[in-house]
Amino acid sequence: MVGTRKGAFVLTSDAKRRRWGVSGPHFAGWEVYHLKGSPADPNRIYASQTSGWFGQIIQRSDDGGKTWHQPGTPAGEPTTTPEGMPKGESNKFAYDVSTETGRPLTTHQWYDGTQRPWEFKRVWHLEPSPDDPETIYAGAEDAALFRTTDGGQTWHELSGLRGHGTGPQWQPGAGGMCLHTIILDPQNPGRMYVAISAAGAFRTDDGGQAWRPINRGLHSLYIPDPTAEVGHCVHHVAVHPSRPEVLFMQKHWDVMRSDDAGDSWYEVSGNLPSDFGFVIDVHAHEPETVYVVPIESDAEHYPPEGKLRVYRSRTGGNEWEALTSGLPQSDCYVNVLRDAMAVDTLDPCGVYFGTTGGQVYASPDAGDDWSPIVRDLPAVLSVEVQTLS
Numbered sequence: 001m002v003g004t005r006k007g008a009f010v011l012t013s014d015a016k017r018r019r020w021g022v023s024g025p026h027f028a029g030w031e032v033y034h035l036k037g038s039p040a041d042p043n044r045i046y047a048s049q050t051s052g053w054f055g056q057i058i059q060r061s062d063d064g065g066k067t068w069h070q071p072g073t074p075a076g077e078p079t080t081t082p083e084g085m086p087k088g089e090s091n092k093f094a095y096d097v098s099t100e101t102g103r104p105l106t107t108h109q110w111y112d113g114t115q116r117p118w119e120f121k122r123v124w125h126l127e128p129s130p131d132d133p134e135t136i137y138a139g140a141e142d143a144a145l146f147r148t149t150d151g152g153q154t155w156h157e158l159s160g161l162r163g164h165g166t167g168p169q170w171q172p173g174a175g176g177m178c179l180h181t182i183i184l185d186p187q188n189p190g191r192m193y194v195a196i197s198a199a200g201a202f203r204t205d206d207g208g209q210a211w212r213p214i215n216r217g218l219h220s221l222y223i224p225d226p227t228a229e230v231g232h233c234v235h236h237v238a239v240h241p242s243r244p245e246v247l248f249m250q251k252h253w254d255v256m257r258s259d260d261a262g263d264s265w266y267e268v269s270g271n272l273p274s275d276f277g278f279v280i281d282v283h284a285h286e287p288e289t290v291y292v293v294p295i296e297s298d299a300e301h302y303p304p305e306g307k308l309r310v311y312r313s314r315t316g317g318n319e320w321e322a323l324t325s326g327l328p329q330s331d332c333y334v335n336v337l338r339d340a341m342a343v344d345t346l347d348p349c350g351v352y353f354g355t356t357g358g359q360v361y362a363s364p365d366a367g368d369d370w371s372p373i374v375r376d377l378p379a380v381l382s383v384e385v386q387t388l389s
Contacts, residue, residue, distance in 0.1 A: 001045060001065070001386070002360055003032035003339075006378035008047055010035075010065035013373075017350055017364040020373040023065060034339055036126045037386040041133035046152060048123040048138070056093065056122050058138075058152045064388075071152035093120050093138070093146055096159035105159075108142075108168050108177075118142045118162075125339065127182035139179030143170055143196040145208070158208040161194065166213060166230045173197035173233045173252070174298075180338055181237045185244040193247070193262065198233035201249070203262050214262030218251065235278045236338045240287035248290050248317070250280040250338075255292060257317050268317020273304045279341035283366060284349040288316040291343075291351060291367060293336040302333040310353070312367050326370035327361065334359070339382035346387055354380025 002009040007025025026032075031050045038044035047059040047068070059068045095118055107115040121141045129135035138146040138155065144162055146155045161167075170177060181195035190207045193214075200215040213229050223231040233252035240246065249256040249265065254275050256265045269275035274294040283289035290313045296304050303309060308327045311320040334355035344350040351367050354360045358377035363370045 001035035001037065001382075001384045002354055002374075002377065002380055003035050003047070003382040004354075004358070004378035004380050005031055008032040008035055008049075009374070009377060010045075011360065011373060015346060017344075017346075017362060020362075022374055025378075026065070026068060027059065031122075032381065033122060033124050034126050034382045034384075036128060036384045038128040038133040038136075039130045039386075040128070042386070042388050044128075044133045046126045046128060046136055048126055050122040056120070058123065058126075058155075060152050071148075071150075072154075093123075093140060093155050094157070095120065095144055095162075096157040105162050105167050108170055110171065118144075120144075121176065124178045124180045125182055127184060130184065130186060137182050137184070137192075139182050139194065141176045141178040142172075143177045143179040143199060145179055145182070145194060147208070160204070160209045161202060161211045164202075164211045166199070169230050170196060170199040171231065181234070183237060183239055183244075186241045187244055191244070191261070193237060193239075195234040195237045195249075197235065198252070199230050200232040201234050201237060201247075201262055214258075215265070216263065217258075217265030218256065219254070220252065222252070236280050238280045238282050238290075240282045243287045246287065246316075248280050248282060250277050250292055252276070252298060255280065255317060268313070270313070270318035270320055272311055272320050273309075277336075278338040279336050279353065281341045281343055281351070283351075284343050284345045285347065286314070286349075289314050289366070290317060291341065292320075293341070293353065295335060301335040306330060306332050308332040308334065308355075310351070310363075310367055310370070323363075323367040323370070325368060326363075337381055339384075340380050342383045342385040344385045344387050350385070352383050352385055354383045356380065 007028040009024035011020045013020045027049045033048045035047040045061040049057040061068045110116045123138045125139040127137040134151040145158045183193040185191035195201045203214045204211045218232045220232045235250045245261040247258040255269045257268045258265045307329045310323040313320045334357035341353040349366045351363045356379040359372045360374045361370045362373045
């Protein structure tokens, strides 16, 4: 499931993963920041469809991406007006200004010290519940966490996150103040992790009512206090389902690891050619095997030396090997964005990533060999994969 700057695409293959069919573009011309399938229903896919002119729509497919409709709008009916404006309930995301303190949280402090209002701009990430196809979490910009329990018809903010105390200090990264990572602990239903650019990582242990920052050990030279409680630009966080207390993070500089559910972090960048990047993921069957795609720097968003290389560590970090077979090793200046890598659950594990140049690469052998399964798409914003029985 591929989200791009100009629509969504659904790619399908058999278990050999050699030939791929391409469906799309769905929602042509719209930015699709994220698509994700429901683990509880193999036919259910949710998509975040965004337009700078017409706003935000959540789309849902109940047949594996063949047809789509806006939750709350009867299937087959248009989800926009003739003028292109979104309609229906799934576009209604309202920030809850009530907080734990009882004081409205309506502004946050900008870099220059001025106060700016909270705005709703788009949904960056959708995370369906592993057990209930009707329950989905959504991470938004400006950073807030929403939940639906009726399949996307209505959305309500989990306001404890913004209201826990540090919310007014959050500031945007270069891509906006986005909540881009949502991790549901499969072993602890009350535990959830989120990551925000540029605020940091946060954890709840009671289902989303109380939250706290989990950034101890992060060090960011680009903020006034390099070890502050919040203010760190986290790009992505990944876990293995069998060890949800072990977290891997790609930060704005530094690849980090936590062995205690985020209470503390330490660097595992090791021998990477650059510790700047956006994506990070974990092998489906090997909890100590981690993948990253290094980028030259925060100013030069392309691979070091113009060589597109995925790096794999089989030791949970520090020792990294370059995976290059089938990837361009000269004159390659694409980027790989934060939600644009995924792994499947087949054996051997498949690894996938998409680029801003419109290529989607796949490795059916855990990263040893790569090939483009589709080229010339619009710039890829997200890649997700689902294994169907």
